[in-house]
Structures are given as C-alpha cells and as structure tokens.
Amino acid sequence: MTLQVNEVTKIRRKVMTETARLHWNGNLIKEIDQLPERLTAEHEHRYRCCEFKEKAIYAERIKLAMGLSLAPEHAKKRLSTLARHSLTHSHEKNRSQVEVIDIACDGCPIDKYFITNACRNCLGHNCQQACRRGAITIVGNQAYIDQSKCVECGMCRKACKYGAILEVHRPCEAACPVNAVIADQNRKAIIDNGKCTDCGNCMVSCPFGAISDHSQLLKIIDWLKGEEKTVAMVAPAIIGQMGQKEKLGPLFQALKQLGFDRVEEVSFGADLVALGESEEFANRVPVKDPYMLSSCCPAFVKFVKIHRPGQAEYLSTMVSPMVAMAKTLREDLPLAKIVFIGPCVAKKREAMESKVVDGVLTFEELAALFVAADINLATMEEAQEEASKASKDGQGFAAAGGVRAAMVNGIKRFADADFRGGSAQGLEECLAQLKLLEKSEASFNFLEGMACSGGCLGGPGALVDNRQTKRFLDVRGSQLECQNSGDNRLAIEKLKDLGHSLHKSSKK
Amino acid sequence: MTKITVGLCAGTSCHLMGGMDLGTVIEELKVKLGDDLQVQKHTCLNQCRKGPNVMLNGMLFVGMTPEQLKNEILALHDREEENNHDTTGQ
Structure with missing residues (x-):
C-alpha cells in the first residue's frame, strides 16, 4: 500500500500543529477555545453536514492532540478548562491508547452484502440459487437480502452475472487483525480494549479520520x-x-x-x-x-x-x-x-x-x-x-x-x-x-x-x-x-x- | 524547445502536508517530459499555512494535490508545445 497524504491526514496534522503552536508560543489557554472556529474557517472544504458539526469534531481532535481522553466527563467542558487540566495533571494510566471520535464516525454499513440498482431482476435468479440460507427474495423488481438470514458467505455476489451485488467492508474492522474494532448498536465503531494491541492500523485506515490516539505534545x-x-x-x-x-x-x-x-x-x-x-x-x-x-x-x-x-x-x-x-x-x-x-x-x-x-x-x-x-x-x-x-x-x-x-x-x-x-x-x-x-x-x-x-x-x-x-x-x-x-x-x-x-x- | 520550471517546496511544513507526494508526481513527469521539465527545490515559499506549495514557471501554487499538479504541468506543457508549433509553422 502506498502511503499518501489524504485530506483526513492533513486535518489531523493541522490540528496537531496548531495546538502545539499555541502552547509553544504560550497562548494555549488564551486562544484554544477559538481554535475550532479558526480551523473551520481556514479550511475551504466542508465535509460534514454543517459548520457546527465540523467545529465539534475539531474540538474532539484538539482534545486528543492535547493528550486528553474523549471520556464523557470531558464532553461538556470548554477546551481551555481541559487544557489547564491537561497541563497540570499526569495522564490517566489505564485508559485506551487509541480512541474513536464518536461524532466523526460515520457509522458505516454493517451489512456486508448489498444488492444495488444494477440488479435486473433476471429470469435466472442465480443469486437466489446460490444462497444456501434462503436469504434472498425478490421484492418489487429487485433481489433483496434478508440480513437476519445472511451469513456473509459471498456466494450470491459470485453468482450474479451483472456484478450487481456489492461487498462492503467497514475499513476500521477490516484493518484490525484481532477484531478489536466492533460496531455498537448505532453502527458507530468502538474499540474492545481487552483485545486491542495498540498497533494503530485502524487509525490510518478510517477514511473519516474518526480514530486517533493521544498525543503527548503538550x-x-x-x-x-x-x-x-x-x-x-x-x-x-x-x-x-x-x-x-x-x-x-x-x-x-x-x-x-x-x-x-x-x-x-x-x-x-x-x-x-x-x-x-x-x-x-x-x-x-x-x-x-x-x-x-x-x-x-x-x-x-x-x-x-x-x-x-x-x-x-x-x-x-x-x-x-x-x-x-x-x-x-x-x-x-x-x-x-x-x-x-x-x-x-x-x-x-x-x-x-x-x-x-x-x-x-x-x-x-x-x-x-x-x-x-x-x-x-x-x-x-x-x-x-x-x-x-x-x-x-x-x-x-x-x-x-x-x-x-x-x-x-x-x-x-x-x-x-x-x-x-x-x-x-x-x-x-x-x-x-x-x-x-x-x-x-x-x-x-x-x-x-x-x-x-x-x-x-x-x-x-x-x-x-x-x-x-x-x-x-x-x-x-x-x-x-x-x-x-x-x-x-x-x-x-x-x-x-x-x-x-x-x-x-x-x-x- | 519547451521549458517548464517546477520548484517544489521542501520545507518541513510542506513536507508534513504531503509535499513528498508532489515530489513523486514531478519525478514521474520528469521521466515523461525529460529536458522539457526543469526541476528546482525551494527551502521555503513563505506560505507555510497553505502548503504543500509549488512554483510553476515563476507562479506560486498553494495547497496542491498530486492530481492538480500533474494536470497543471501537463496543461502548461501542451500550451507551450502548441505555441512552439505555431511559431515554427509560420
């Protein structure tokens, strides 16, 4: 895999640089509360639904750059209050090294196989024949997978002559070799700390940049x-x-x-x-x-x-x-x-x-x-x-x-x-x-x-x-x-x- | 002879924002365009917050992606070739 700097990487690096710059120049407490707004304004592209969500995500990234966990007790506090806390307290010992930024996680689909509009509702119905679990039915004018029956074997995808069945991976789950990244009931990623080896693979693979570790820059x-x-x-x-x-x-x-x-x-x-x-x-x-x-x-x-x-x-x-x-x-x-x-x-x-x-x-x-x-x-x-x-x-x-x-x-x-x-x-x-x-x-x-x-x-x-x-x-x-x-x-x-x-x- | 001068900023700030990826594009195009592409290196182009930055025939381009740079250089090359063709054709 070629290492390339994508937008997500740039955002992470920008946040790190600007947070470090504020502290290096002695302005962290004074100016950190304005940083999410400044970064949102500086960045021309909008990735999220609205400016407010972008700012909220920047704030979470800043917390990680300051070495703070995204624990609920840090949720409603001002960044300057948290910065003060980070500067005066040693870092919590037994917490996870890698964390999911919940609001940045897009909740990628969990279902592995999808039938797309390329389905022609053909006479052959090879997909239906191939499925040994009887998970595929024809609804309206298209094949449909009953996800409660699907065992994700992929036979239907191989059988379709139109390539109309799509295989989707959650990049974070696919990147984790020990299945420590799982989906919660809202499809958001969570990390099972009992299994995680801190390898960092999921961090670099999430296309939304929703997984990151704690920095010790401050x-x-x-x-x-x-x-x-x-x-x-x-x-x-x-x-x-x-x-x-x-x-x-x-x-x-x-x-x-x-x-x-x-x-x-x-x-x-x-x-x-x-x-x-x-x-x-x-x-x-x-x-x-x-x-x-x-x-x-x-x-x-x-x-x-x-x-x-x-x-x-x-x-x-x-x-x-x-x-x-x-x-x-x-x-x-x-x-x-x-x-x-x-x-x-x-x-x-x-x-x-x-x-x-x-x-x-x-x-x-x-x-x-x-x-x-x-x-x-x-x-x-x-x-x-x-x-x-x-x-x-x-x-x-x-x-x-x-x-x-x-x-x-x-x-x-x-x-x-x-x-x-x-x-x-x-x-x-x-x-x-x-x-x-x-x-x-x-x-x-x-x-x-x-x-x-x-x-x-x-x-x-x-x-x-x-x-x-x-x-x-x-x-x-x-x-x-x-x-x-x-x-x-x-x-x-x-x-x-x-x-x-x-x-x-x-x-x- | 078509001459394009490209100068990548090798400063740490541009490097952090993906300057190396632009360098890879330049290397690839150098193979294709040979002497038509002159490669320079800058230590800083004074627009660090907008990087990665490149000078192309004396013009500053900020926040470049590899695709943008490739397109810019190739477009410039095509234009120059056309101009040359026009003048020699007369």
Whole structure:
C-alpha cells in the first residue's frame, strides 16, 4: 500500500500543529477555545453536514492532540478548562491508547452484502440459487437480502452475472487483525480494549479520520521549555522521514534547536538487544525451549500475550531497544526527561509501563512540533552528523527482517547454536507463523514478529512510504563503520555492565 | 524547445502536508517530459499555512494535490508545445 497524504491526514496534522503552536508560543489557554472556529474557517472544504458539526469534531481532535481522553466527563467542558487540566495533571494510566471520535464516525454499513440498482431482476435468479440460507427474495423488481438470514458467505455476489451485488467492508474492522474494532448498536465503531494491541492500523485506515490516539505534545513542550534536561531518542526508522533522504545531520540539529539537550539513536539499544537476545537464544533453544519469539515490537508482544497466551512463555525476556537505550542513558542522566521518537503508537503504552521512558512522539507529531516552532529542516541540509555508535545490524531493526538478520550475525559467537530464523510482518502473518510453531511444523526456531507491514518503517506514525525509506536505510547502513552488533565494542561493554537489567524478569 | 520550471517546496511544513507526494508526481513527469521539465527545490515559499506549495514557471501554487499538479504541468506543457508549433509553422 502506498502511503499518501489524504485530506483526513492533513486535518489531523493541522490540528496537531496548531495546538502545539499555541502552547509553544504560550497562548494555549488564551486562544484554544477559538481554535475550532479558526480551523473551520481556514479550511475551504466542508465535509460534514454543517459548520457546527465540523467545529465539534475539531474540538474532539484538539482534545486528543492535547493528550486528553474523549471520556464523557470531558464532553461538556470548554477546551481551555481541559487544557489547564491537561497541563497540570499526569495522564490517566489505564485508559485506551487509541480512541474513536464518536461524532466523526460515520457509522458505516454493517451489512456486508448489498444488492444495488444494477440488479435486473433476471429470469435466472442465480443469486437466489446460490444462497444456501434462503436469504434472498425478490421484492418489487429487485433481489433483496434478508440480513437476519445472511451469513456473509459471498456466494450470491459470485453468482450474479451483472456484478450487481456489492461487498462492503467497514475499513476500521477490516484493518484490525484481532477484531478489536466492533460496531455498537448505532453502527458507530468502538474499540474492545481487552483485545486491542495498540498497533494503530485502524487509525490510518478510517477514511473519516474518526480514530486517533493521544498525543503527548503538550507535556513534551513543557519539558523542552522548562529547566529539566531532555534527551531525544530517535528510532532507526526515522531515516528519510523528514525529507532529507539518508542524512541525519539536519534532523539532529533541528532536535537540538527544539531544545533537546542530547540526541541519541535507539539503534545502539538495538545492538544491545541483538547481542543479548542471541545469547539468550543460545542458552534457551533447543535445550530448554523449542523456539523463541522476538520481543522488540510492543504490539506483537501484546498480541502474543492476549491472543496466544500459550506461547507467551517463548517470548524473549530482553527489553525492547527503546528501553535498553533508555536504561543506558539513565546511568548518566537519572533525572532527565527521556523522549522516544518513533513511528509507533504501541510504544506509547510500552514507554508508560517501562518507567524509564518519560514520553513518546511519533514522527508525525515531531514534524508538527517542528512546524509549530518554526523550524525548517530544509534550511539545515549542510549540517554534519556525528559518527554513529550503532552498527548496521542495530539500525536494521527498523525494517522487517532486520531483527532476524541481526540475530544471524549475533549467533555466530556461539559456534554450536542451531539458529533458524523466521520473520513475519503484519499480525495476520505473525498469527500464521505462530500456529506453525505451535504445531511444530515450522522450518524456523526463532520468529521475528512485527505488527506493521514493512516493520517499523511502515508504522502508523511514519511520514514517508516504507519502500522509499528502506532504500535510505540501506544506503546509510552501508556507510556505517561498524556493520555487525558483534563487532560493536561499545555495545559489548555496555551489555556487560547492564546485563541483567535488560531482561524483563529481573527486578534490578 | 519547451521549458517548464517546477520548484517544489521542501520545507518541513510542506513536507508534513504531503509535499513528498508532489515530489513523486514531478519525478514521474520528469521521466515523461525529460529536458522539457526543469526541476528546482525551494527551502521555503513563505506560505507555510497553505502548503504543500509549488512554483510553476515563476507562479506560486498553494495547497496542491498530486492530481492538480500533474494536470497543471501537463496543461502548461501542451500550451507551450502548441505555441512552439505555431511559431515554427509560420
């Protein structure tokens, strides 16, 4: 699927940018109440029935951009009151990461098959013959589906010679690999938090832009403007996201201009994980366990825990590269605010639960913040980048197959290890491979599971199509001095220091 | 020789609003039109709130979609070709 910026995406980005701009300039409380009106006036196109509904939807989007939930207790309050609340209260912990904007949800049809006016009421009535449930009758001059009898098998659609039967999907439901998006009695989408893995797939697939996650822009702006030391940790998938191809120099300079005291690459944390996880594999498989699953993608980990609980024990105990990197930084900077910047929605929850990462921004939110602060990376093209501490293997974690590739290299340190790596991208594919492992029918004994197609480069917070960014990743990777995690001396030393604390089971 | 100059704004604001998609259109048309299409890059066209923005033969176009840009460039190219044809035909 080609990533293209559509109107819905533009609206979401505009809201983020303008909300961030108000806070960046210190005008949030004073001007936020007028923002829905201003955005409605600025936008020439009308999408909804009336101006009032557009304003109401903008107000909901602004709440999410301010990091607030759309809970009923926030419904009737002024945005300025809510903004004050958001600035002074820490965010509610146990709520959903992804939310449906009820008034923006169009309540798409639930019935999967429709008979359109192209129906000729022919003599053949193939549709009626094909339906084994007797759900099709002829009413007036057209075939009609009795939805209470229809089992959505699709045989009628195949049988109709005129192609008069239409198959309709609710895009949000079709996008959710775990059936966590369901319709309520008014056909509005709701998210079952017991099933949701926070992958963010539904957010980018809703053509009405009715699903969105909570942004942490406001609190991060506060940290950047405040006295605290701040560290930006950028995921390796950041390559090419801001339009500077494989160059990271302009991005690092822009982050410092934004107010971050330090900028670090999470790919160094990925080196630590590649080293630690290959060691763990050599110790566990095949003696203790038949196979092992990667643990760096939080949506995949949550997917296994909720939907494949029997296989959860085979997950690697290593923390993710994000957490590994934060633990490395915590040694020198115990009180700093550490902000992870990546393409991922699920990382927001993982960060909150990790207690070592203070905040998360997606690439989309970061770009909005740059615009809000009037920072233009195109004017910084000449900025030089410092030598990377990470290897090509560590950086490769950003793309599907990258973890497996790093493991292949990492495992070479253990001569007698029997490593056969597999990888899966997208939760459907992950599920298929997990089933193979369960039935002992898999040709591999290590599975890299990535919830997003293309790996992190294809994450919901990405700005550029992953086929382009993959090329930039490969170019930069080939230029890095250190190619394999196993040759990264600094990472090997760090792993010795931190060793146990990088495993989830340890209390340290 | 027909010359069209197109300059995409590569600023962060236009990038966020989908400038890359316009870049893809320009790349495609460059293959088709070859030397007839001169490609430039701007760091900012000072209309950030209306992006993504493009300069086309010295004229500023704001809030462009890939389809609009493609149509504008092709229409311009056709007009220029016609003009050239008229002058050489005389």
